[in-house]
Every structure is written in structure tokens, then in C-alpha cells.
Amino acid sequence: MKSTWLRGLLSSSLSACFATSLLLAPLQAAHAGTNPADPNKVLRFVFVAQETGFDPAITRDLYSAIIVQSVFETLYTYDYMARPAKLVPLTAAALPEVSDDGKTYTIRLKKGIYFADDPVFGGKKRELTMADYVYSYKRIFDPKLSSPHTWLFEGKIEGLDELAAQAKKTGNMDYDTNIPGLELVDKYTLRIHLKQPDFNLGMILAHEPTSAVAREVVDKYGDAQHMVMAHPVGTGPYILSNWVRGSRMTLTANPVFRGSIWDFKAGTDPEDQKIVAELKGKPMPQIGRIEIKVMEEDQSRLLAFQKDELDLAEIQGPLAPQVISNGKLKPEFANKGIQLSRTTDPEISYPYWNMQDPVVGGFSKEKIALRRAIAMAYNVREEIKVVWNDEAIPLDYPIPPGIVGYDPDYKSSIQYDPDVANALLDKFGYKIGSDGYRTLPNGKPLIITYSAYTNSLGQQQSEMWKKTFDRIHIRMGSDLKLFPDILKAEKECKLQSRTAPWIADFPDGDNFMQLFYGPNTHQNNNGCVAIPEYDKLYAQTQRMPAGPERDALYHKMVRILEVYTPSIPGYARYRNMLAQPRVIGYKKHPILHAEWMYFDIDKTK
Template sequence: MVLPFVHAADSHKVLHYVFPSPETGFDPAVAHDMYSGQVIRSIYETLYAYDYLARPAKLVPSTAASMPVVSNHGKTYTITLKKGIYFTDDSAFGGKKRELTASDYIYSLKRLMDPAVRSTWGWLLEGKVIGLDALAKQARKTGHLDYAKPIRGLELVDRYTFRIHLNKPDYNLTHVLAHYPTSAVAHEIVDKYTDGNGQIMAHPVGTGPYVLTEWQRGSKMILDANPAYRGFIWDFRAGSDPEDKRIVEEMKGKRMPQIGRVEIAVIPEDQSRWLAFENREVDLFNLDGPLAPRALEKGHLRPELASKGVRLSRIIEPELSQFYFNMQNEVVGGLSKEKIALRRAIAMAHNVKEEINVVWNGEAIPLEYPIPPGIIGHDAKYKSSVRYEPKIANALLDKFGYKKGADGYRRMPNGKPLVIVFSARADSTGQQQLEMWKKTFDKLGIKMQSDKRLFPDLLKAEKQCRLMMRTSPWIADYPDGSNFMQLFYGPHTGQSNNGCTRIPQYDRLYEQSVALPDGHERDLLYHKMTRLLEVYAPTRIGYARYRNMLLQPYVIGYKKHPVMHNEWIYIDIDNDKR
């Protein structure tokens, strides 16, 4: 519900939050990490969002006046915006109030396909919108995308209404329009603050509930409540979770947001983050697996914390943590039999359950299937053909010519040294992952070289296909299996396909699957695609972690959402209890 403007946020209500890794920047079309995404979702707005309490996740209108009108056999979406939504004041608007219009969303969707922007999210729209790929192709020739050129696929109906015309039905389009890369960006902001590459990573200006008022790169971010934000009344219904009733009683009827400031610190070291929470310097805390024994016992909050009023919100993260091989790498890549044998042997020699116990203190579940629990398309009965079998793995290497030398280490079939470079974050968790993989490679007689980098540097390198191996987590952008199966689709290399995988049979099956709704026919294709991943071994399917969020006693109304990660828009703080 939108009411006449009354600013509700209280500047004395400050939420202290922490990131374990640095952000990369705040351009919705470019940022590709969860931490930057949390900030982006607080500043910018998409057409659709998710109901805060509904499980499974349920789409609701955000800047759109209603859910889209779908016609033409699922190929046309008509979307009307709410009137009276304004961008945050900025000098780029020449001192005038700048209203959000349908043209802003058309501009922002085109921007995802602009070669100059180098968006990592172009795959969300590639091949889908009539005329959009042709516009991008022309831009690659001329070096400039003509944003003013109308295309049939993005039809401006009036100031507040536009239509998206698709080449074929896309059953996830509304989910895509709820994902932050499709947020509304004003062209005036891009024109004024571009970094020369068409990107605005350092100057975010949106229509959302918060404004970035301070940014110390890789260290600190401050978000203040947007005084011009229209607000909304907290009016969500309780689901089957007994905790929902308490949340509804605490929050129902409040005008949101209540929190006037969000202060985010970047603290990479586990122990430092935990001490900050213990000292109440952090109010809402993601308890990563390495810290789990400090607060949890068999998945429940320890009594000494519960007695202090600390609460736990716990879910299985809708994620896939995979161990990918760079399929373009000369050592581990390629589709020849000996390269497939190498990857399969490594996959069989790695003990995923042991990594879960050692690195994450048991705070994860091993996955047999690429689509995790809680996501449409997950198959709890599926059994992978890849098992932990180090003896067979060694025999496979012997058979395909990876012989051991006098030093005890294996060599390539051509006699050259075999060295695997495994990359990880330069923190304590990354170090533990490296130690686990060193143990795996020692079982095989393969020499491993550790490569530790800062998180933003890892992301940049893997988008350029420059890493050989890495543990790569992917958290659901939207709650459908297609969001995970696309991770191995060849044309998504350089975007979401971090292993730079290109398997022709897989690509053909993926293209068939995206034309199908959720159901038996699509599930059969997903099974075939998963078997191909097991045969060619571009990846070793790993695990999905638990997300354990700890709340200080004065944090009100919090419940971890499976897709949204900026829940501070929906919660409150009781300063009397602080």
C-alpha cells in the first residue's frame, strides 16, 4: 500500500551490518556479487519484488502498479508503473524533480545489452526480446548503442506503460524483472557520472528507500533513509512458520522503512566479525560455517546466547557451491579423453562431506543435483554418478597416461609437469579450502599451487577465464532451476558461466529447456544435462550452505528471505532495548 508521503525512518535507528568480503561497486548492470547487490537493492528499484513472509517465494508489484498482463500466447507482457515515484534528487536532473517513467525501464533493459557497458547480466535478455540482440549487434559494429532507436520488443505505450514483446515465451521473465540488474537507472545519471566505460559503479542514484551517503571502498558503506521515498505500510501475512505470527504482531501497520541508517563494515576475518557481534557493534550477523560452533549446537542456538535474547533465523541457502575447472585452460580444459579423465579423477578424489565438516563445521548439505532444495526443479531423489572413490580416480589417471615421475608427482601424458593452480579468497576460509584441496591432490600425486586473491580480483579474473580451478558459490537470483542450469551454458561464458564451459550437447538441451515451463518435460532435460556434467566433468557439484542469521535482542521483525538479501527495508529496531 502506498500512502501520501510521510517520512517514517528514524535517524536514531541505526542498523550495524557486516560484509565478510569487499563490495565491487553499485551499478545494477555491472555488479555481480551478493554484497554489492544488497546495497543496490536498497537504492534502486525493480518492477517486481518478493513478499517478505511468503514461502515459497512469491512475486509482488514494486514500482509496477500490478502484475504484468500476459498475452499473445505468453510472448507479450504489458506493464504499467505506479505514478508519482521519483528519483533521489541529484544535480544531474538540473534542480528538477525527476519522475520514474516507463522509458527508464526501457533504457535500463537496453543498457544490459550495450557492449560498452560490458554487463555481466546480458544473458538475462539475450535472444529473448524482439530486436534487442540486433540493436546490440549494430552497437558492436559502430561502437555506440542507439538508445533512442525504437525496437519492437520494447514498446513504449505511454508515460507509465510499456510492453515487452518476446521471440518466444519466457516463463521466468517476471522473476528477471524482480532481479536487481533490471532496476531503473536514469540516463541523466549515466551521462553525467559514467567512468568512461558507460558504468556508474561509484555514483548510484535510484528511487529506492535508501541513499548511499558514504563509501570507503572495501571498508565502509553508509546508507541513509531516502527522505523523498514514498514508503509503504507493513502488511504481510503469516505463513506456516510459527515465528511469522510474532513478526506480524511486531510489525503490522508500521510505515516503512523504520531504520534511518544502515552502516556496513567490511571485516574479512571471522574472529573479528564474531567479536564485533559479541560486543553489540554488529546488530544483524551472518554466522558463516567456520564460526558456527561459537553460536550453534546441532543447528540450534546455544543456551548462553538465547538467554541474552539473541535470536536465530536459519535456512538452507538456495545456492550451489561448485568446484569448476576452466574449460579453456590448456591443463584442465578441453573435451579430449585424457582431459575428461583428469577432471573426473579429481572430482572422484575430493571428499565433499569432509570439506563440509572441516571448512563449514557441518553447516552445509552435500548436493547430488545442480539445482538446490527450495528451488523449482530440484530433485531430491536424484543420485549423482560421481562418488568419492580415490582408488578408482588414481587408476583412471594411470590409464590415460598421467604417470608419476621420480619425485612422486604425476606428469601430463606428453611428459610435461602437471601442476594445478587452485584459486581462493585471501582469508581464513579460503586458506582452509586450499588445504582441503591440497589433501585431495596429494591423494592423486598431483602437485597443487595455491593462488590467494581478494574477492573482487577473483571475480574479475574468472569473468576473463583466467583461473584454473576455484570453489564458486552461486546463490539464486530467482527461485527457478533455470537460474542454475544456465551456469554451464556456453554463451554465458564471461558472465555467469565461471568455468567457461562449452559442451555442444549441453547447450542444445539448455536451449530446449528454456522454452518449457516447469514440469516433467523440462525435468527430463535437466536430468540429461546433469548426466552430461558428470560425464564431461567441467565441474564437481558441491554443497548448499546453511544461512544462519543472528539477531541482537533489539532487532524486530527479521526473517531471512531466500532470494532478497536487504531485509533491513522490512525490519525495525527497538532502541530502548539496545
């Protein structure tokens, strides 16, 4: 017997993430194939770091994901206005029907959704079907791709892991092989059969790596590894019409996009009520062109915004005092009609040490002592004050505020105490030489390299970490790299230490606890951690809904991380988004990356 989505998911904690009825998404379809966007409405935006490419199965950085989310579509998305985040259908006709045992999901697709026009389709309209999603899910497991997102479905869907194992043996993924876990009931109906209940599956199907990609596009434009990083073709509201790598991108309205009617609801917040009054009933998207520049230097972004060269810009901590006082815009900005959308990002920026590195990695007592001493010498509050101008909050727990599973009362066993850190290094044989720096227990020089971005922010972080290492008499090597190079080296376990930011893909603690799961090495496990006790508990949490029982296991897992110290939680930053007066109805969403299909711009201003 099949139950509705809500009857199938009994966990009360999910009520914050899912809709309370089987109504369609608040953005109802307008007229099929008639994108209402006005080509004369232009939004100028800025990236604070370089993009890497636009293949949903490969992309893992925030800035590329913004483009992916604009061009491609997942089955589900999030309500633009709801806080906490609430799941709603996107290309799906409704939220899933879930079997009573929680292992079978039946999902129906809206009809009449088309991919953007592209020569690969031979001049014909190419309709989206459930077969495209099945192909895209299998593609994440194609060994030629080495996708960093296999963890989303790994061990979950019947037959998918086995298909991937066969592909590794033969060197070729057989996309035409039917597997029991991805049952195409008909052209518009997909039934997913799970090996065990997955209480996060709906949110996973809203994450951009699960976007629908057309097989013809991959066959035509894919490289030797079957990646399509430079020619994205999706069903979303925009197309990538221009790209100068690492410099600028242009999105223009997809002419065949079906359009939607803005029909979100507001709570008691007056600002939300104002947004609803301004936008309710409008066909969406309204903005016909998005012009994006890459500007890595903070001061350059602020100057460009002040000169009215940008409509929307992120102002990070180093610049915040010039614009914000006590969390609000300074009068000289507010009096000009500038708008501020300020949130605490659902993120952790966490220092880690490469557990495969011969100097800082490993599980011997002296290696654990070394990492723990560095962690105790790190003054997170000083970094927040000096580097981020108090535009962040310190974390004791690896799940940040706003995410299911966050514990505001948790206290880490690792606290700032450089005296104890020095005593610990003394005890385990890291002696201070005549030059004032410590050596390894075997007497060889001890140098630990910290990697950061090449911009001024990265330089500030490096200077702060040099102070950390100086407190405990360890010589630090500085390694400044471009953003894409850091991501590549990190995935290959080639960085020794770094502060890695991770912003939520979906609003559940699993998205953060997976960062330290052994099998996710070369995916999102940047520190290349593999702790058997932790991995066993993590696998156990995968079979549990959010709630006190899972929280108890999370606490045990965090204590294990503290014992071995492969990383420490760090901090979560405030996100300050400035909007010019002409921007109508903008509100930064905690999960969505690209909100421009939900707000408007007054082209007369």
C-alpha cells in the first residue's frame, strides 16, 4: 500500500524541510515555452572566486553551482520565502509518494518541459522525461567521470552500486542496462527502490548534481572523460550565452522555458510581507539577462557597487565595517536606498590536516598530539575578529546553526590553550632547536604548509595561521593557490592543511557529518580522514531519521573527531548581500544559490 509523502516520513524533524501538503510548488506554471523574462532587465552580479565549469555531475564549488542551478533543473527545489528551508516540487508534479516501509518513492514529472534549443537536437523540441533523470543519476556513478557526488546515492539505490562496479571492471558504463532501483513506470513516472529508508532523499533530489542532463548533449560535447564543463544545456530559466573563463559569464533567458507565477507566502516579518506585496502574481523570471564578473579582491567589489556597476554584491567580513554597523547598513548607504540581506550562512569553515600526509597524518600518538597541539594553539575568535571583522560566529560543533542536528549547547573538548599545546609537543618529542623552531621526534626539521587563496583574504588567513604556529614554535610554509587549483589538489589529498569552507547542499546534519566519512575521500572528505569507529557510526545514522537518537550518535562521532583531531569546526560566517534600490524582492536563501528567477529589477531606475 502506498502512502503520501507525509505519511511515509514520520520524523517530526523533517517538518522544517518539507511542505505540509501535496500542493504543487508555489511557483505555478505559466504558459509552456513562453519565458516572460524582459531582455531589457539586466542584473549585474559578481563572483568572489573563479568558477571551474558547469557539468552538474562534476561541479563542486559554489560559484559554478550558481550557473548550474540557473541552467539545469532538479526534480525538487526550495520555497523562496520559507524559513527554515521547505522542499517543494520543481519539475516534479508533486512531492513523492513514499511506501509505508520508506523504501519506495514514486515521483511523477510535469509534462511539457523542454530542454533549451541546441543544434544537438536537430532543430526539434526535446522534451524532458524521467529517462533523463535516470541517465543523470547513473552518470554520477560513471567511473570515467570520477564524480565527487557519488556519496549522494552510494549504497542506497538497488542495483546502482553493482552497475558502477561492473563499469569499473569493463571500463565502460552501460547506460542502457535497467536496474531495479530506478524503475521507469512510464515516460513521466519514476519509481526509486531503496536498499534501506533514506530520510534525506527528497533533499538530495533537490541538489544540483542530480539535475537532468540530456544524453545527446554528453555524447556530442563530452570530453575524453565524458565531462561537459563548457557547454551546459538544461531545462532551466537561463542559458549560458557567454563565458570567458575566470573573468565573466552571461546568462540570458531560455526562450523555451515554461515560466511561472510568483505565489509564495510571507510570515510575520514586515520585510517578507513587503516582498510578497511587490511580487505576488508576477510571471517569472522577470530578469532577462545576468551579467557576472569575477572579482576576487574585496575592495574592488565594493568600489564597483558604489559606482553602480553592480546590482547585487556580496560584502565579506574584511569590508563589512565600511558598510555595516551592528548588523545594519550605515546611514550613508541606507539613505541611498541600498538594501541589505544578512544571514548566518549554514556553513562551517573548518581547519583540517591531511590524514594521509607523512608529517601531520596518521594515528600514532605523536601525530595525534601534533594535530591536537595545533588545534589548541588556534585562536578562532582572534581570526574572526582580525580577518572577518566579527562577521562570523565560532563553532564547537561541525553542524552549523539553521541545519537539522545543530546543537547550540555542545562544548568541544578542544579549546584555545597554547601553554598546554606546547607542553603536549614537549611530551611527545617535538623539541625546540637553537633556531627557536621544533623538530620532528626523529630530529628532522618540522615544517607544516598552510594553503590559502592568492587574494588578500588568503594572505590574511596565512598570516593568522603563522601566528598560530609561532605560538607553538613550528615553522610554517605558506602555499597560496588559485581557487580551482586548491579544489583540485584537495580532492587528490595533496594539501597538507587548509581552512575549508562548506556551505549546506541541503539542510540536514548528514551533509556535514559526511565530510569526515572515510569512503568520501576524493569527494568531499577534504582531510582524507578514515576513522573506522566514526565510519561505522556514520553508516548507522544513514538508516535513522533526524531526532534524539541520531543526535546521540552524532555526539559520539564528534567526540571521536576530537580524540584524533583531523580537523576542528572553526566558524560560520555572516553573508551580507547588498542590492541596489532598483532590485525588487531579493532575499538571500539559505540553500538556493541563484535566486534571480524569484525576484525582479526596476529597469527605469
